[in-house]
Amino acid sequence: MKKVFYIFLSILCLCFIFFNSSQNGKESNVRSNNVVEKVITDIKESDISIPTISKAHINRKEFNLVIRKFAHGFEFGMLSIILFRVFSFFVLNKNNAMIYSLFLVLIAAVSDEFFQLYISGRNSSIKDVVIDFTGGVIGIIVIRTLILIKNKYMNRSIKNIITLL
Template identity: 35%
Template sequence: MIRKNKVISWVMLLVWMGIIFFMSNQTGEVSGNQSDLVIKIFEFLGIRLDSYFGELATFIIRKASHFTEYLILFLLLYRVNCLYMGKRNAKLYTLLGVLLYAGSDEIHQYFIPGRAMAFKDVIIDISGGGMAMILTWIYENVKSNKES
């Protein structure tokens, strides 16, 4: 059973890293179209982001995507790291892993037409990882208090 959990954890992590890589490998035009699609989905749901934020709507969608991608990456990487070390070390190594992957992702984007390498995106990415770290800490503390 433990071996099965390890395999599942590793597969989920690697698939998610692949998804991030695939999304970063899209040209600037394709990436922009994906952001527009998200805005249209919100519009279909009755939320007109353009009327609230104007031109900033696409920017907000793009940065929220960065934040969310790396929040999820933290959770998946943390799950894998917990298989091999204590939770405190796992959190630190996971945050470092998120930082390294975010940095390598921005370097990757530098070579994609219509995309750019942006330090601010690494900050947003690591913020998503940091939020996930805070959420896991809260969850683990609430869980241990309930068990006491």
């Protein structure tokens, strides 16, 4: 059942990525500008000190670009985590699962940029493929780190139980 769930989740994630890419430049910009305005409002209303962002003047255009690139990296990071889980069910070697996941993330990133060539107001960039793939690599690092931590504490708990016996 877990296999089916993660396969479905990976397809859903890919659909989400390509849905976002299918929006024309204006629609996409409106969505990211809404996020930027919300973040800026929250920063201005908070007591948080962010040295790189002056509360008096925030360059919305640059901040919008940062938010958009971060979102791209995050989407592909999530995709790599989900794909790693899928391949972990079918491949015994976790390193192979990692390689297969990153390979599919790279294919998805290149396909996504190719797809954007045909969307009004959108463009394609090698830099975006690098950002997407980097997000995928970070996702793999996160999931592998979490697995290592889980295994470390799980082994410690098992050793404690065995010692008590």
